[in-house]
Amino acid sequence: MQTASLLRLALLLRSARGTTVLPTVFSAENSVTYHGLERNGVEVFLGIPFGQDTGGENRFRPPRPFQPEPGAVIDAQSPGAACPQETGKVRGPLALGNVTNISEDCLNLNIVRPRGCSSASRLPVLIWIYGGSFWVGNNDEPTTAPDGLVLESVENGLPVIHVAINYRLGVFGFTQSKSLEEEKSENAGLRDQRLAIEWVRDNIEAFGGDPAKITIHGQSSGGFAVTAQILAYGGSKPVPFQQGICESQALATGLTTNMTRDAVQVLVDYVGCNTTSLDDAQTISCLQSLDMETLLDASLATYRSDLGDLWLPAIDGDFWPAAPSVLLDQGSFANVTTMIGWTQDDMTLYTDPSIQTAQDTLDSVRATYRYISDTNMAKLLALYPVSDFAAEAAAKGNHHSSEFYRAARIARDILMVCQPLHVAHTLGAVAGNDVFLYDWNQTIVGPALAAVRNLYGVGVPHTAEFAYVFGNLSAYDVNGYPFEPTAADYALVRRGSRSWSTFASTGRPSLEGHDTFVGFGKAYNSSGAEGAAAGDGEPYIFVVGGPYEGLSVVDGPGSIPEVAGQRIRERCAFLNSPEMIEQLGY
Numbered sequence: 001m002q003t004a005s006l007l008r009l010a011l012l013l014r015s016a017r018g019t020t021v022l023p024t025v026f027s028a029e030n031s032v033t034y035h036g037l038e039r040n041g042v043e044v045f046l047g048i049p050f051g052q053d054t055g056g057e058n059r060f061r062p063p064r065p066f067q068p069e070p071g072a073v074i075d076a077q078s079p080g081a082a083c084p085q086e087t088g089k090v091r092g093p094l095a096l097g098n099v100t101n102i103s104e105d106c107l108n109l110n111i112v113r114p115r116g117c118s119s120a121s122r123l124p125v126l127i128w129i130y131g132g133s134f135w136v137g138n139n140d141e142p143t144t145a146p147d148g149l150v151l152e153s154v155e156n157g158l159p160v161i162h163v164a165i166n167y168r169l170g171v172f173g174f175t176q177s178k179s180l181e182e183e184k185s186e187n188a189g190l191r192d193q194r195l196a197i198e199w200v201r202d203n204i205e206a207f208g209g210d211p212a213k214i215t216i217h218g219q220s221s222g223g224f225a226v227t228a229q230i231l232a233y234g235g236s237k238p239v240p241f242q243q244g245i246c247e248s249q250a251l252a253t254g255l256t257t258n259m260t261r262d263a264v265q266v267l268v269d270y271v272g273c274n275t276t277s278l279d280d281a282q283t284i285s286c287l288q289s290l291d292m293e294t295l296l297d298a299s300l301a302t303y304r305s306d307l308g309d310l311w312l313p314a315i316d317g318d319f320w321p322a323a324p325s326v327l328l329d330q331g332s333f334a335n336v337t338t339m340i341g342w343t344q345d346d347m348t349l350y351t352d353p354s355i356q357t358a359q360d361t362l363d364s365v366r367a368t369y370r371y372i373s374d375t376n377m378a379k380l381l382a383l384y385p386v387s388d389f390a391a392e393a394a395a396k397g398n399h400h401s402s403e404f405y406r407a408a409r410i411a412r413d414i415l416m417v418c419q420p421l422h423v424a425h426t427l428g429a430v431a432g433n434d435v436f437l438y439d440w441n442q443t444i445v446g447p448a449l450a451a452v453r454n455l456y457g458v459g460v461p462h463t464a465e466f467a468y469v470f471g472n473l474s475a476y477d478v479n480g481y482p483f484e485p486t487a488a489d490y491a492l493v494r495r496g497s498r499s500w501s502t503f504a505s506t507g508r509p510s511l512e513g514h515d516t517f518v519g520f521g522k523a524y525n526s527s528g529a530e531g532a533a534a535g536d537g538e539p540y541i542f543v544v545g546g547p548y549e550g551l552s553v554v555d556g557p558g559s560i561p562e563v564a565g566q567r568i569r570e571r572c573a574f575l576n577s578p579e580m581i582e583q584l585g586y
Contacts, residue, residue, distance in 0.1 A: 022077075027206040028119075033073045034207075036111075040147040044112050045207070046140075047080030050199035051107030051192060054168060059288045060175050062184070062191045063107055065199070080108030082138035083168050084296045093448035093476060094349070094463045095132075097141040104292055106166050109196055110139050112146045113161040114154045117208030124213040124504040125204055127241070128164040129193055131220025131249070133309045134174055139164035143463070148471020152494060153501035156514055160501045161209045163200050167192035171299040174311040175287070176261045178279030186316040190228050194240075197229070201240040215504040217245035219463065221309065223340075224249045227324070227423055228313060234321040234332035243507065245500070246340045247469075248462055250420035252312055253584040256323050257371065260312045263302070271298045308368045325581045328426045337507045338427055340420045341438035341544075344562060345459030347412040349449075351404060358386065361407040369414070372583045383571050384410050392457035400457045409566075414584065418572035422581075424539065428524040435539075436509055437523040440465045441562050442545025444473060444489050447482040465544070468496035492545050509542075517542060519551045541568075 023036040023043040036045035051063035058064065068074065081103035090098045117123065128144060130137035146162035153160045167173060173189025180186045201211045218226045223246035230244055254260075261278065268274050271294065273286035287295065304310055315323050327333055352364055362381065366372075372380065389405040421437075428435030443464035449455040467473050471493055477483040499509040499516040510520040523539040537553035543560045552560035555569050574580060 025207050027203065029203070029206065030068060031070045031072075032068045034076045035073065037077045038115070040151070041115065042112050042147050042150050043115055043117070044110070044147075045076035046078055046110050047108045048074065048076050048111065049080070049108050050165075050196050053105035054107065054172070054188075054192075055104035055292060057288060059104065059172065060180055060185055060188055060284060062188060063195045065195060066107070076111075079110065079140040080166070081106045082140070083107075083166055084172050084292055085136045085138075085169055086300055091136070092478075093445050093452055093481060094143075094461075095136075095141055096143050096475060096478065097138065099136075099138055102292075102296075104172065106168070107192055107196070108139070109163055109165045109199070111161065111163050111204075111207055112150050113208055114150055114159045117161070119206050119208060121208035122205075122210040122213075123208050124158075124160045124215065124501075125200060125209040125211075126160055126162045126501070126504050127197055127200055127214060127216045128162065129167070129216060129218035129222040129225045130164070131218060131222035132169070134189060134221045134311045134313075135170050135303075135309075137169065137222075139166045143466045143472060143475045144470055145472060145475065146470055148474075148493070149469065149497050149501060152471050152497040153505075156498040156501060156516075158498075158502055158505040158511075158514070160504050161204065161207060163196075163204070165193065165196035167196065170303075170311045171264070171267060171287075171295060174260060174313060175264055175284075176314045177264065177284055179281040179284055181314065181316050181318075184316070184318045186314040187319040190225065190232070190313055190319055193225055193229060194232065197240045212242070213504070214241040215243040215245060216241045217247065217500070219247035219466070220249050221252070222249075223247045223420075224252050226338075227251055228320075229334075230336060230338075230427075231324055231327045231333050232319055234327055234330075235334050236321075236332075239334040239336065241336070243337045243504070244339075245503070246338065246420060246423070247465060248342050248346050248416050250340055250423045251324055251586055252309060253369065253415065253419075253586055254308065255312055255315065256582075256585040259307065259310065260314065263304070263310050266302045267298050270302050271295070306367065324586050325422075328423065331431060333427070333431075335427075335431055335433050337434045338424070339436040339438070339503055339509060340424050341440060341542075342412070342416040342420065343440040343443075343460045343462060343464045344546075345408065345412070346416040346462050348405075348408045348458040349455065349461045351408040351411060353400060353404060353455075355404040355407050356401045357403055361386075361403045361410070364407045365410055368411070369584065371585060372580075376580060376583060379574065380410065383567070383574060388565070388567075413566075413568075413571055414575055417566075417568060418575040419586070421539065421568070421572050422576045424523055428522070429538065434507060435523045436503075436520060436542070437539055438520070438542045438544050439562060440544045441549075442468070442488070442492055444468075444476060444485055447484065448476055451482050452480065460545075465496065468492045468545075469500050471497040488545075496544065517544065517549070521551055 025034040049066040081101045083106040168189045226244040226246045227250045389402045391402045392400040424435045427433045443460045444467045503509045520542040548560045552563045
């Protein structure tokens with residue numbers, strides 16, 4: 001990478017204090033003026049409200065659009081509040097932001113665009129939906145700041161605009177109750193996302209964006225949110241976007257269980273709002289009467305992290321007319337182009353490092369997936385013989401057993417590989433949409449995890465792609481973190497980031513004559529059920545980074561080593577069987 005580019009990327013995420021350029025956007029639609037700022041060679045508009053305050057009687061209910069007064073001037077030079085969540089805790093190095101400003105008046109978004117845009121620019125738009133188990137997250141997280149992504153897109157000759165949105169979390173965004181369902185108020189967090197995407201569609205042209213060229217992308221629960229939007233209203237309403245990217249999750253388990261309702265019940269009992277029943281409107285009124293801090297503290301006190309993602313969307317008969325698996329089987333979804341993928345070791349960070357024995361592995365899987373029958377649990381474990389997994393050599397007193405890696409791979413395949421493949425197969429092989437699959441196999445966060453959190457041997461973990469996709473290597477150059485990027489890391493920044501923005505521009509991540517991934521072709525080359533049945537090595541998976549980057553068949557001759565040893569076809573055929581879908585609860 002040239003020195004100028006390195007210096008520019010090294011400036012990312014530094015304070016914008018001292019800048020004097022004030023980019024201004026005037027929206028002729030409603031005569032509103034937005035004042036932004038310039039940083040790192042891009043123009044930034046922060047904290048733009050798209051929804052009204054969600055507190056008081058608006059708590060738990062669908063968001064209401066924010067309507068600025070005609071002629072209003074909006075100061076967009078400072079981040080808006082994050083939605084209610086635990087504060088004062090840096091979750092580094094996976095996340096480096098320290099959330100301190102929270103409010104129920106949190107429905108705001110950030111726009112980052114190249115210099116010199118006008119309403120005539122008509123640039124493609126990427127909308128970021130953050131992850132965090134629908135429990136934590138915000139649109140101002142340093143590791144996902146998009147300045148580098150936008151700069152790389154400019155140098156690539158295919159500039160894009162990036163938007164990051166906020167949405168309600170936890171009890172504030174995903175409370176389930178019959179009274180809320182009857183008034184079509186469940187899934188408030190997903191409805192926040194939808195309103196934000198619609199705001200972008202309706203307003204982005206003034207900022208230089210193309211409302212007909214919108215790609216939504218998200219990671220972890222944010223990746224699941226992308227699929228949630230594709231399935232919204234069973235495909236009966238036009239979607240306000242054209243493409244989607246699901247990173248390290250595309251669905252979730254437990255959606256057809258009572259897990260979230262149970263969490264609401266525990267919280268209701270904790271705060272003393274159980275005067276009638278959970279499904280009574282009086283219970284919701286009681287929860288609405290609490291101040292934000294009391295409700296947030298109660299949700300923190302009653303949270304059960306050992307049960308996995310606790311706050312989940314509801315199958316409410318409205319936003320989701322049926323379970324995701326049913327909507328997929330029925331073809332009840334929006335037909336969009338998608339890119340879907342995972343990291344090589346997506347679940348090592350969330351696997352108990354003390355696992356040593358086969359019983360430990362069984363207990364670990366059983367704790368999260370309580371509804372799998374004994375018969376199917378035995379079949380599942382048999383598909384993952386411990387002989388397939390090597391123990392890690394001791395490193396600074398740390399040692400992971402073969403059973404640890406076995407348990408981590410099972411957890412990864414259930415959530416991060418096989419469910420996404422179910423979505424990909426339905427959208428691509430059956431419905432005939434273009435779908436691209438990837439397996440991310442390079443990381444810069446490993447040394448930081450070892451040094452800061454004493455975590456060794458985690459491979460290429462959850463969020464490994466952030467540093468590259470967002471052009472954000474410098475985000476990890478902070479005090480106390482080892483920062484030793486190699487030439488291969490800087491090269492992957494260019495390829496990774498430019499492939500994401502190229503996908504937003506062209507609908508494909510590879511483009512000849514540009515510094516993108518080479519040969520990243522479609523996962524399914526034939527369309528329709530007959531083509532899907534033909535197989536022919538499909539799906540094709542692009543391995544990103546590492547020693548063998550390139551497109552691979554899923555198994556057999558010609559399969560790249562990172563893919564060949566995963567037994568993806570065999571294992572996912574079992575995990576995506578109707579019986580297992582029912583027991584996994586989606």
